[in-house]
Amino acid sequence: MTNVLNEWAFIGVFFLLAPLLPSLPIAIAALISPRKPNAIKQATYECGLETVGDTWVQFKVQYYVFGLIFLVFDVEMVFLFPWALAYQQLDFFAFAAGLLFIFLLTDALFYAWGKNALEWS
Amino acid sequence: MESRSTPNQFLRLGITLVILAVIGGGLIALLNGITGQACLNNLSSCLTNNGWNPGIAGFVPILLGVLGVATFPLLVTILLIWVERKFAARIQDRIGPNRVGPFGLIQPLADVLKLLTKEDITPTGADKPIYNLAPPFMVASVLLIWAVVPFTPYHYGVDLEIGAIYFVAVASIATLAVIMGGWASNNKYALLGAFRTVALLVSYEIPLAMALLVPVLLAGSMSMVGIVEAQGAMWFMFMAPIATLLFFISSQAEVGRAPFDLIEAESELIAGFNIEYSGMKFAMFFAGEFMHVFTNGVLMAILFTGGWWGPFAYEAPLLGFFYLMIKSSFWYFISLWVRNSLPRFRVDQVMNLNWKILVPISILNLIMMALMLRIALGFEQSAGIVVTDFFSALPRTGFLLIGNVVVLVVVWLWLGRQGRQQRQLEEMNRFSVTATGD
Amino acid sequence: MVFGSFTPEAFAFGFFTILTLGGAYGVAMNTNLVRGAVWLIVSLFGVAGFLALLSAGFLAAVQVLVYIGAIGILFTFAVMLTRSMTNVNQRFNQQWWISLLVSALLFILLIVGVIIPVWGNQSPADMSPTIANTTDLGVALVTGGGFVLPFEVASLLLTAAIIGAILIAREDEE
Structure with missing residues (x-):
């Protein structure tokens, strides 16, 4: 029992450390890199054109x-x-049980296929 | 300048690579020797005996183990930057980095130094907390996979009973990082790129997991250690070549490498979801990608080509680690080769390939493998065979290979028919166009 | 769980409680829907932590895979379908008091259920000494005496979900 929890303690510590390790170089860079912001530098980069309207617009239902x-x-x-x-x-x-399970879902896949829901437009 | 490389150069490159691998392997083995499983228990009891709080004494070895396991892929990634550039250069008949250090080996360090001193630009209107969280999450999702990687028969971070599903689960965090980064940038291209990428990533997770089910089925275990140990008699690659191929293709898509590089479609989306990132944050997205490619190589080696298995792996764990790295490098180089040779798919082609080809094949393959394994188990039982070594595994391998051939033939006929139908359709369309055009 | 002594389990339990409740609070209080989705993922991650703490590793991994990897993404997609996703000021729902009532009742019920053993008195000694693993789950799912019928019904339910999704999403093209 304690052994199982030890395993998860390892995973837990890993989950805490994993985002911290890559944050380290970012933090170092933030300390030593120059910082001279200005409006044009910080403008949204959309191929040289000025951005039009709100970015956070409605998206297609297809996704x-x-x-x-x-x-x-x-x-x-x-x-x-x-x-x-x-x-x-x-x-x-x-x-047989697994086959039936997979078969039922393959059905759904073919239904979606037949209804052209898998078409990317 | 003479761009064509002579065999002599290749030889020198090869020797250098081997030396580097040995040095790196030695260092890592040392690291694992210090923090490995056997020493962990000693360290914790040793600390307790020296008057530490038992709770903290139990925690310290875990922390050291995590640091050891997590630092290894990060260090490898620095080397990978050089390998990747050099390899791409050779394929494109260039020399690649060759100025900084012998063979340009110090180039990655120069790159890191440059990146550290680059200004970090945050676009106006960005959602700052989410914007800053995305790059570390991207790297973390790959790093976390290494927790369950068995390096040698005795050295691994942790032997989770559910290792296989654990790695799929943590890898799916990358999807989240992509959508966070793309949305928080406040850029239409970034958002569009993020959406495409997420659609790609989630779609290819299906054949990936379906192919992953085959090793689980064959090993009767979900722990990575168990899956490797089950391949002592025969590698799963020879039992299930189709699953191997499916896993390789979908993992190539999961990292967003060509031919699935919609993530960084420079010509269409000016780099996709990470366009607004600069400096070290941008580098983190790329470090995550480089690390993910190699991690996929390691996973391929573990799941299909026997991980650390090789002569004397049990006696000399370092040798086992060496085998694992050789096998991983093999898959890694194939991945690089594919990346540098194939053109990019269109987004609709990517989706069609996944949902209309890979997913049906993976389902058919899984069913066939299950059936053939059942027949093979029945045969082994009636013939009194217990799978222990190479020769006793041959009947089972034979049965499974027959299953693979059947799948292959069915897929071949089915794709051929589909192709013919499509060509007929196109032909008809062409006729109707000319008819109305006149 | 032993109170009074500071065990790592207690620490982890507290940490995941903060994650779960804090994430839920963030979901409820944020006017920015995408940030709300991120807070939701934090909350779901806390639940995965609870499952790991209960030695239900398979369920913890499933929680991360399905809820964070799939439902989190789905929520983000759904949020992108709405208008004014970054600044929700209006309350569209007129029946908020019903949900308040129901959740308050549920909360009271759960508190009562925890304090008074409504569902039978189960002490740790009553639990099975063997820890079931994922293989046992697989055996239970597909043996005749086990849960093979729910297993197949689950497949049917998933099929129905796909059909429903396609019908709803593509009604405009009929």
């Missing part, structure tokens, strides 16, 4: 659809990982 399809397959993966992990200890029934 959202791809996001949703991705989410569904991501959740599918979460179910398949334990299945694959235990697979060698199980019988043929497990293969």
Whole structure:
């Protein structure tokens, strides 16, 4: 039990340190680099043209659809990982169960395909 | 100036690389020897005996271990900058960096010094906290993968039971960094680039994870240590070549390298989501990318080509580490070769390739591998074979290879049919255009 | 958990509590929707920490993979679909008092449930001595006596989710 928590303590410390290590050179650079801001230097760089209007505009719904399809397959993966992990200890029934699970989702993929939801326009 | 390289130069380059690898390997092994798993316990009890608070004494070795594991990829990245530039130069028939130090080896240090003294420009209207957080997150998402990498049979950061899914999970944090950086820059190109990149990254996570399921299936373990140990008899690359290929392609896409380099489509999006970054913050995005390419090499080596396995790996862990680095470098160089040889896909082609080709293939491949593994297990049981060495693993490998061939044939026929249909469609369109044009 | 003595677990628990609650507060109080999404991710990360602390490593990884890697991104996409995402001043929802009531009731219920053992008195000694791992989860998911029906129904549910998403998003092209 303590052993398991020790593993996670390692991961926890890693999670804290991982963003700090790359921040170190950024901090050093901030200390020794010159700092002479002016309005033109800090202007938004859009190929030399002045920026028009608000950047944070509404975006296409298509990205959202791809996001949703991705989410569904991501959740599918979460179910398949334990299945694959235990697979060698199980019988043929497990293969059938996994096959049905994957088949149902492949259905969804082909539905999306047929409805042209996978077309990038 | 004579740009064509002579064999002699290649030889010298090769020797230098080997020497560097040995020196680097030695240093790292020393580092791991100091902070390795076996010493960790000693250190903590040693500190407790010297009157430290047990809680803190238990924490110190963990901290040292994390620092050791996390510094290694960062140090390698500095070398990688040189390798990458030199390799790209050779492919493009140039010499590459050769002024600073022998073979230009000190060039990365000069680059770092230059970057440190560059002014850091934050665009007006940027969302500062998010803008500043994105670059470290990008690097962190790659660094975190190294926590579960088994360097040798005895040296690894941590042996998580769920190592495989852990690395997919932390790698997905990079997506977040991209969208944070792109949005906070207050630049339309950056935002557009970020959206494209995120669509690319999340899409290719599906075939990546699907291909990852195959080693998990074959090893019956999700821990990276377990997956490597399961390859003692036979590398998974020979059992599941299609999964290997799928994983390689999707990991190439995950780092956003050519042919999937929509992230830095200079000609279209003036560098994509990181356009407004400068100085060290910009460098961090690139350091993250360089490190990710090598990390993918390491993952390929661990998942498909046996990690540290090789002669005498158990007796001399340093040798195991050396094997791992050799195998990783092999995949790393293939990745660089692909990157420097292929043109860029269009965004719609990238999406089509993923959702209409790679995802169906990966699903078919997973089902076929599961079926063939079931048949192979049944055969082994009836023939009384226990997989322990190379020869006893041959029947299983044979069955799985048959499965791979079947998948390959099905995919070949299916893609061929699709291609014919598409050509017919185009032909018809051309006719109708000329008919109406007259 | 032992109170009074300062264990690393207690420290981690406090840290993740701050992350979860602070992130949730940030989501609720931010008028900038994208920053709200970032705070949401912080909050979700705190929950992943709780799961790791409970030795449920698989669920912790799933929390990061699905909630931070997928739902976080989806939320950002959804926010980009709205107008005036950086400065929300109006309250569009007229039924806020219902949600206030429901969440207050839920909160009270949970507090009561924690203090009074409504769901049976479970002491740590009652728990199974073996720690189930992810392999056990896989076995339970696909054996006939286990949860094979919910496993397949989950697949059906995911399929329905894709169909629903496509229908909603593409109604303008019919």
